[in-house]
Amino acid sequence: MANGRTRARPKVEGVASADRLLTVLTAFRRGDDALDLAELAARTDLVKSTIMRLCVSLERFGLIERIPDGRYRLGTEIARLGSVYLQSFALEAHVIPVLDRLVAASGETASFYIRRGEHRLCLFRVDSPSPLRMHVRPGDLRPMDESSIAQVLDRFDPVHGSARPVALPLFSHGVTDPHVSSCAVPVFGAGGRLVGALAISGPASRLTGGQVAAVAALLVESAATLTRTLGGDAGC
Incomplete structure (x- = not known):
């Protein structure tokens, strides 16, 4: 900043839907190839129907891909x-x-x-x-x-x-x-x-x-x- 001071972080609340999206995305760990709904549910404590809806949004942005057997893996946007x-x-x-x-x-x-x-x-x-x-x-x-x-x-x-x-x-x-x-x-x-x-x-x-x-x-x-x-x- 021009005055050399650090701007304080605004005191705002996060968005619950964004939190859930990121919970699904960060459920993937090193060595994972693809995860099924049961494993995602176990790792996130979210119900399967919610995970499916969240994954639709993540797929739209290329962050997750749904493969033919129904499992999910990280998308190419993650690589970018x-x-x-x-x-x-x-x-x-x-x-x-x-x-x-x-x-x-x-x-x-x-x-x-x-x-x-x-x-x-x-x-x-x-x-x-x-x-x-x-x-x-x-x-x-x-x-x-x-x-x-x-x-x-x-x-x-x-x-x-x-x-x-x-x-x-x-x-x-x-x-x-x-x-x-x-x-x-x-x-x-x-x-x-x-x-x-x-x-x-x-x-x-x-x-x-x-x-x-x-x-x-x-x-x-x-x-x-x-x-x-x-x-x-x-x-x-």
Whole structure:
């Protein structure tokens, strides 16, 4: 404020219907995939008919999705809000310098992706200095395909992932585009939560298996450094 003083919070009451909506939304816990009405009722102390009406409103805003078997799961709007939250804590200030170093060392494009529903969202990107590169912009959505980036977001996701160990970085070529290769590693936050995928991508003619081997150690160490910066355990 202009006078440097903090404005006092107005003394107003909350809205009961909003409280109930948020009670349903915050009933979801780490590791949940989808919840049925009985489980939501047990966690919220609300009756099922009330939960169903609340979920209609939550669905309208993309905060909850009702799947064919009648259960509910968090919607893609949660992922969008999550990305806004991450950015609000200066994630960009931590990620961009890492991407800059990867580009300087590899000569290829470096990017940071998060999962958004059944898509992967390019959150940050620093382009290769070469004019021959894949043109993806921050904010672009790509499918959850067999690319190295999508594989990282899928394998290390606490809901969809697999406990099977895998050698890093993951490498793919010709998935999104027949002329593009990529390699990617996971980045974790506090509590072992997957934050996103750190990746290097470029033309398959340049980013070969041999080139990936040359930059693999740097990519893995960059992800470990970023994980520690974000409060995670680099040993995840």
